[in-house]
Amino acid sequence: MTTTLDFLNQCSAAAFAETLHGIYEHSPWIPQRAAEQRPFVSLAALKLQLQTTVRNASRDEQLGLIRAHPELAGKATVAGKLTSESSGEQAKAGLHLCSAEEFAALQKLNADYNAKFGFPFILAVKGPDGNGYSRQAIIATFSRRVKNRVDDEMAENLRQIHRIAELRLNDLLGHVPQLGNTIIAWSEIIGAWSDDADGLTCAYMTAAHRKTAAQLLAWMQEAGMQAHIDAVGNVVGRYLSDRSDAKTLMTGSHYDTVCNGGKYDGREGILLPIAAVKHLHERGEKLPFHLEIVGFAEEEGVRFKSTFLGSNAIIGQFDLGLLDKLDVDGIGMRDALHGAGRDVAQIPAIARKPEDLLGFVEVHIEQGPVLLERDLPVGIVTSIAGACRYLLELTGVASHAGTTPMTMRKDAAAAAAEIILCVERRCAQAPSLVGTVGQLQVPQGSVNVVPGSCRLSLDIRAADDATRDAALGDILREIEAICLRRQIDVRLEKTVAAPAAPCAPWLMQQLNDATARAGIPPFELPSGAGHDAMTMARITDVAMLFTRCGNGGISHNPLEVMTADDAEISAQIFLDFLRQFKPA
Numbered sequence: 164m165t166t167t168l169d170f171l172n173q174c175s176a177a178a179f180a181e182t183l184h185g186i187y188e189h190s191p192w193i194p195q196r197a198a199e200q201r202p203f204v205s206l207a208a209l210k211l212q213l214q215t216t217v218r219n220a221s222r223d224e225q226l227g228l229i230r231a232h233p234e235l236a237g238k239a240t241v242a243g244k245l246t247s248e249s250s251g252e253q254a255k256a257g258l259h260l261c262s263a264e265e266f267a268a269l270q271k272l273n274a275d276y277n278a279k280f281g282f283p284f285i286l287a288v289k290g291p292d293g294n295g296y297s298r299q300a301i302i303a304t305f306s307r308r309v310k311n312r313v314d315d316e317m318a319e320n321l322r323q324i325h326r327i328a329e330l331r332l333n334d335l336l337g338h339v340p341q342l343g344n345t346i347i348a349w350s351e352i353i354g355a356w357s358d359d360a361d362g363l364t365c366a367y368m369t370a371a372h373r374k375t376a377a378q379l380l381a382w383m384q385e386a387g388m389q390a391h392i393d394a395v396g397n398v399v400g401r402y403l404s405d406r407s408d409a410k411t412l413m414t415g416s417h418y419d420t421v422c423n424g425g426k427y428d429g430r431e432g433i434l435l436p437i438a439a440v441k442h443l444h445e446r447g448e449k450l451p452f453h454l455e456i457v458g459f460a461e462e463e464g465v466r467f468k469s470t471f472l473g474s475n476a477i478i479g480q481f482d483l484g485l486l487d488k489l490d491v492d493g494i495g496m497r498d499a500l501h502g503a504g505r506d507v508a509q510i511p512a513i514a515r516k517p518e519d520l521l522g523f524v525e526v527h528i529e530q531g532p533v534l535l536e537r538d539l540p541v542g543i544v545t546s547i548a549g550a551c552r553y554l555l556e557l558t559g560v561a562s563h564a565g566t567t568p569m570t571m572r573k574d575a576a577a578a579a580a581e582i583i584l585c586v587e588r589r590c591a592q593a594p595s596l597v598g599t600v601g602q603l604q605v606p607q608g609s610v611n612v613v614p615g616s617c618r619l620s621l622d623i624r625a626a627d628d629a630t631r632d633a634a635l636g637d638i639l640r641e642i643e644a645i646c647l648r649r650q651i652d653v654r655l656e657k658t659v660a661a662p663a664a665p666c667a668p669w670l671m672q673q674l675n676d677a678t679a680r681a682g683i684p685p686f687e688l689p690s691g692a693g694h695d696a697m698t699m700a701r702i703t704d705v706a707m708l709f710t711r712c713g714n715g716g717i718s719h720n721p722l723e724v725m726t727a728d729d730a731e732i733s734a735q736i737f738l739d740f741l742r743q744f745k746p747a
């Protein structure tokens with residue numbers, strides 16, 4: 164049985180509650196209370212109001228909602244006592260086909276989870292794309308979440324209940340997140356191409372990277388764009404206006420990844436605009452400006468330890484000296500580019516003229532928990548944190564682990580340990596300040612040798628440069644003091660110094676307006692992650708639209724996830740932004 168938003172807006176409160184009785188398991192109070200907030204301008208607004216109703220309910224009512232749900236492959240399943248919705252959902256995930264081992268694992272997880280939390284484990288088993296988690300993924304998620312704290316699990320269970328409700332509402336209203344499904348499907352395709360057998364690693368100019376570029380080029384061309392791959396590997400597509408003298412609005416993000424990264428970091432910001440242009444092209448709809456999508460070739464700095472190579476080339480700031488950089492296998496950047504058929508002599512010609520540009524708008528997964536905790540599918544970025552990065556080489560004296568007295572050691576790893584704790588302590592002193600030692604190694608280390616050498620990375624960021632630089636100054640002085648006291652030599656190499664980038668209010672306002680038109684309260688937040696937009700900000704005004712990041716907001720991790728519905732809402736907002744765009 165399907166219904167329409169119009170009917171739900173106009174029918175009696177009783178009919179509204181009755182029509183939605185199966186959306187939240189055994190909890191009619193939710194649509195009964197939400198009915199008072201009608202009319203809803205969109206399905207997204209209806210979903211948000213139902214979620215807000217739960218958020219505003221008492222803890223006991225929230226616990227009652229959670230406890231109204233059946234266990235996964237639990238007693239109610241075995242006894243055939245599930246609601247028709249739950250029965251269908253658990254069947255779609257194949258939970259009625261468990262092997263004896265899987266069934267036993269789920270029974271033990273249910274028992275452990277209930278004993279620890281006092282309520283059942285809840286997971287929207289149809290998953291982020293609605294196609295259903297595998298039983299293996301369900302058991303892995305269950306095993307991961309059983310280790311969480313009570314409040315975190317209560318919040319996650321409610322988010323999973325909202326996801327279940329979202330999928331049931333989609334079915335009830337016959338809503339299919341077409342663009343969102345395309346974005347997720349495309350992410351899966353290129354997410355399968357990696358430099359490593361396990362996980363997604365797509366470093367600059369590797370075979371996986373080149374294969375991904377070719378696929379992006381093909382999708383751009385199929386979407387009606389003029390597309391090419393430039394001399395540094397950026398994949399550039401232009402959706403031309405009928406007005407030959409039109410200026411260009413740019414969008415895009417990066418398609419390289421960190422080691423063992425997520426499928427959406429960067430890629431969403433390329434695939435979503437391509438899907439939106441495909442939607443326009445299929446309808447013969449043109450824009451009053453040229454739209455240029457750039458798949459930036461390199462942002463993460465994994466292979467050659469230099470970041471933003473793609474966007475630096477676009478703004479005419481590519482340091483040609485970097486072409487001599489070698490990767491860990493001794494392969495030079497110049498050779499890697501040449502091997503991919505790129506002509507490095509053409510790099511300077513990539514530079515865009517600022518006067519040709521109307522601005523740059525980047526769509527990116529949030530990579531944090533802020534939108535998730537507010538039950539918001541999207542947010543608008545206020546500023547992008549500026550990062551300073553260093554590589555440190557600590558040199559002490561390698562000596563015998565058994566005969567060197569503790570008072571006579573020059574232990575490089577112990578010095579590194581003190582430095583890491585100093586970074587953690589100092590960067591806890593301001594809200595937007597963060598400090599990370601992400602790489603730490605003892606070269607040629609042995610169990611029975613006091614480390615004579617230790618290498619570590621340093622990444623310090625804040626929403627504003629003054630906060631960041633004050634912390635960095637303190638940390639560098641502390642590093643010097645630690646190494647002096649421990650008689651350790653220290654060599655520092657600054658590898659990144661990216662200034663914080665404020666987003667342009669006039670562009671932010673148009674993203675806010677498009678978000679509000681979708682029935683979602685605009686929410687503004689800073690970005691702790693760096694993005695290509697911060698490079699583009701050096702030649703044009705920029706803004707960013709964030710998409711909610713699932714799994715607690717985890718990113719730079721294979722667990723990074725977004726739902727097809729959130730990708731859909733982001734794409735619809737982006738489309739509406741394009742259609743209503745007013746140049747500064």
Ligand code: HGY
Nearest residue numbers: 462463691692693694
């Ligand atoms: O490190 C960053 O913030 C980005 O993912 N490159």
Ligand code: MN
Nearest residue numbers: 421428463719
């Ligand atoms: Mn990243």
Ligand code: MN
Nearest residue numbers: 428429693694
């Ligand atoms: Mn990114």
